[in-house]
Amino acid sequence: MDRTIVGARFDAGAQYIDGALRPGTSGETFEVTSPADGSLVQRVDLASDDDVDAAVAAAKRAFPEWSGATPGARSEALTKLAAILTERADDFARVESAQSGKPIKLTTEFDVPGTIDNTSFFAGAARNLEGKAAGEWSGLHTSSIRREAIGVVGSIAPWNYPLQMAAWKILPAIAAGNTIVLKPAELTPLTSLMFAQAATDAGIPDGVVNVITGKGRSAGERLIGHADVSMVSFTGSTGVGKRVGEVAMQTVKRTHLELGGKAPFVVFDDADLEAAVHGAVAASLINTGQDCTAATRAYVQRALFDDFVAGVAELFEAVRLGDPFNPQTDLGPLVSLRQRDSVAGFVDRARGYGANIVAGGFTPEKGHDGTDLTLGAYYRPTLITGVAQDAEVVQQEIFGPVLVVLPFDSDEEGLRLANDTPYGLAASAWTRDTYRALRATREIQAGCVWVNDHIPIISEMPHGGYKASGYGKDMSQYSLDEYTQVKHVMQDITALARKDWHRTIFGDR
Template sequence: NYPLQMAAWKILPAVAAGNTIVLKPAELTPLTSLMFAQAAKEAGIPDGVINIVNGAGKTVGEHLVGHPDVVMTSFTGSTPVGKRVAEIATATVKRLHLELGGKAPFVVFDDADLEAAAHGAVAASLINSGQDCTAATRAYVQRPLFDAFVARVAELMETVRLGDPFDPATDLGPLVSHRHRDAVAGFVERARGYATVVTGGEAPGGDLKDGAYYRPTLITGAAQDSEVVQSEIFGPVLVALPFDGDDEGIRLANDTPYGLAASAWSRDVYRANRATREIKAGCVWVNDHIPIISEMPHGGTKASGYGKDMSAYSFEEYTQVKHVMFDNTAVAAKDWHRTIFGDR
């Protein structure tokens, strides 16, 4: 997702809690982690505290997770790989922190500010080209607003400018690789058989044809149990579905294996509070979607994993609580000894 930021999320609380750390970055994005370690060395962090090891997950990653000298593993990535990490860790009863996939619902109630919700949905579904486990992926919109919401989101998506990320005029850059771009396109192409692609749904041509670009995509008409609704696509693709009553909207929001992030859009504080209580996710925003501040914990539930990054809660992932007790009375016979010595 964000290789430098995620390296910091792992390294800083672990070291601050008194540990040394070995970080294995994703194979496609190792350079910023190496730069981070170099900067730490230049800042005076002793050798051996922050260690970076590159390589493939199936070899280097699995070796690290299974090694008996590694007492805790913190992993960010897909749910299937997270399950494999957990499987390996059981051999040494290793402590785990798993931040896994997401399929964040974006629930728009019929009293919401339509323009705010539409802008929020476009920004939250396209951030980092959709390569964000908390990105808005499923927009559930109460029926009175549904058609207007779809029309406005499509209109806004069509204004998004693809291009070189170093160009200030660019809104949306490429995906991490051509292979991943093709995987995202595969979800959309299969969806054409059972849903409607309102806008996008293709790679651009022209000057961008050789890059791993994919146009912002909006899909409607998909069933709740369809692949594009249930599976993590991890690209610039938003699926919109209507709902009627509030009960249905919250039920649909919870109806995937994931539980990382969600948002609720409403002018009614009671309605919004109910959504924050009943939507099963580690983070629920109200009238916004995506901002994460370091003072608050980040982590999920269900198939999105467990444990927290960021905030003071992250220290708990990298510490072991130890109970130590001293008796300074020098009394030989203590009151609790009656359980052995009776009335003697």
């Protein structure tokens, strides 16, 4: 990996506190490495408790000014931020690919443009805090609703979409007038730090956006348990989310949790088979399957089952693995060797209980471009059939390029199976029948249900789950609501010293 992609930009340190980079003081460092070949991308210093405290203190100091700014002023700053991100789009895309292993065409066409669009959306949303109109519901008072910023937000973002998840945390929080301390995953902190620097360059005051680079067990827990943090937002696994909730509850903080997923992909017998096959391949392999909304369980009505499996297998075999910076590479490595081994473990155990590995199921040696893939965390797209509904690969989140396909007979069975996991983040239904589609969108328990597509997201619509996939929404006006608190203001309009209701205290005097 070309070290000049990152260069010396983080030599001042990997903590962004009060508008400037500074070194972490824990005495520990972490090597951010390329998952494509194991080469060093950046050695970062990790945060100590003192660094977390300093970041929270900076956010607390900045809160009165930023929350008191007019919506128009916050909107103007975010508009400038969107322009800066646009100017630096290529740089962001290259650094994102370097630290995460994402193919450059994914960061260039999806991650960075999506982040810029989110920024533009929240620039507008900052001026559109909604609430009930003022009115005299009691007849004696005027009632109105105020939406106010909460305070300092402590956010923890995952490694699978480092830039986008940083934006999803930062943008609604600051658009609503809060200040924030973000802890990105230590595996992939670089574009989060770049985003914070861009925010400063856009004129967002020092201390409004802070980033600490540290481990979850230390810096993360210090942040979410901090007495001066008023709200916690976390994206990651359901298991870690439970721990976040436990720590946050000690100080009764508001929590926003976007957790794991195991998205069903339900194909009815009247579906466009070609569309369903292509949709399943794209939706299961996006970001090398490291996506909590990725299609992981395909339920196919029996009449189409064999043809669907054959079609997906054929396309899986054609997917090109290779150098992430090659524009022709379709699939990059998993984020780390540890994650690759975790995915391989799921597949190997499935073999052990009799699964049919139709395609993939192994670590490849050479890429389409001659790249030596044994140096990285690569895994072939894997298609599995012949397992039961209660199998581990059906019920648990694999977070890799693995699709499991099961047949069903009746519509009732297909929808029942789709709901038969603890998760409920996303799903899709494939059919040409309007009534089938309406039934599926009504009965599938998920925060997002696509019809005849799977994966596209837009800034104007919310993202968030049901059940063990968490609660709260990212993106959209609904996300902005998450980062405000509602206050009822009730003002007497009678000017009477003695109110009629006083007789409940003063008797009949």
